[in-house]
Amino acid sequence: xxxxxxxxxxxxxxxxxxxxxxxxxxxxxxxxxxxxxxxxxxxxxxxxxxxxxxxxxxxxxxxxxxxxxxxxxxxxxxxxxxxxxxxxxxxxxxxxxxxxxxxxxxxxxxxxxxxxxxxxxxxxxxxxxxxxxxxxxxxxxxxxxxxxxxxxxxxxxxxxxxxxxxxxxxxxxxxxxxxxxxxxxxxxxxxxxxxxxxxxxxxxxxxx
Numbered sequence: 291x292x293x294x295x296x297x298x299x300x301x302x303x304x305x306x307x308x309x310x311x312x313x314x315x316x317x318x319x320x321x322x323x324x325x326x327x328x329x330x331x332x333x334x335x336x337x338x339x340x341x342x343x344x345x346x347x348x349x350x351x352x353x354x355x356x357x358x359x360x361x362x363x364x365x366x367x368x369x370x371x372x373x374x375x376x377x378x379x380x381x382x383x384x385x386x387x388x389x390x391x392x393x394x395x396x397x398x399x400x401x402x403x404x405x406x407x408x409x410x411x412x413x414x415x416x417x418x419x420x421x422x423x424x425x426x427x428x429x430x431x432x433x434x435x436x437x438x439x440x441x442x443x444x445x446x447x448x449x450x451x452x453x454x455x456x457x458x459x460x461x462x463x464x465x466x467x468x469x470x471x472x473x474x475x476x477x478x479x480x481x482x483x484x485x486x487x488x489x490x491x492x493x494x495x496x497x498x
Contacts, residue, residue, distance in 0.1 A: 305400045317409070319402035322449045325411040329442040332415045333435035340431035351432040358436025366444055367487035370480040398452055398472050405445050414441075444483040451482070470495045 340351055393400075406414070418437060422430035450457070451465040463485065471479040479495050481488045488494040 305397055305402070317407055320405055320407050320411075321402070322405055322445060324408050325405045326442045326445050328408060328411050329415060329438040329445075332419075333438040333442070336419070336431050336438075337435045340428075340435070344428040344431060346428060346432065354426075354429050354432040355436035355439075358433040358438075359440040360436075361433075362437045362440030362444070363481070363484050363486060366440070366483060367481050367491075370482070371493070375476065375480075405448075440483065447483045467495060 337355075340346065341348075344351075346354075405411070415434075415438060419430065419434055422433050422437070426433055447461065447464055448468075450461060451468045456462050456465045464482065467479040467485060467488070468482055475495070478493045479485075479488055480493055485494060
């Protein structure tokens with residue numbers, strides 16, 4: 291199994307101390323409800339202005355929102371596969387990879403590190419808005435809510451699969467796939483909120 295992070299202890303139930311400074315250590319953690327709420331609030335504000343300040347029809351707007359959601363699932367997959375699981379072949383890459391994701395593989399049940407801290411989440415939302423506006427103009431006001439709703443759903447699913455036992459509903463396949471990714475083979479099952487891109491790119495777990 292490819293090493294992820296600095297330790298090969300994916301069953302560890304503890305937590306990592308990442309910063310000597312207690313303030314930095316504290317703000318590196320967050321309850322999952324905070325970024326989810328932030329993204330949904332930002333999405334709601336964007337949707338309000340889309341409805342009140344643009345002439346885009348609701349039908350077209352909803353299609354753009356759906357496109358934003360699908361685009362997020364693609365970004366989620368590509369970031370997880372190519373950034374979070376980059377080869378730590380230099381000291382800088384090793385530190386970056388461990389800080390953003392390797393620590394999660396070492397301590398997968400640490401609920402305080404299942405999402406980026408609030409200030410990172412806020413910056414992510416603002417940067418996404420500016421980038422989408424630059425590319426899409428007014429359509430960004432519909433695209434952003436779909437994208438952020440996708441991010442919120444990803445965070446929710448990610449929390450569920452780490453915090454609870456396998457559910458007896460449609461979440462089970464997501465739970466099983468992510469468990470395989472953590473405990474069996476980190477080179478497959480990169481999609482957390484959906485297996486769509488794993489199916490398309492051939493990284494679904496093989497059935498025994």
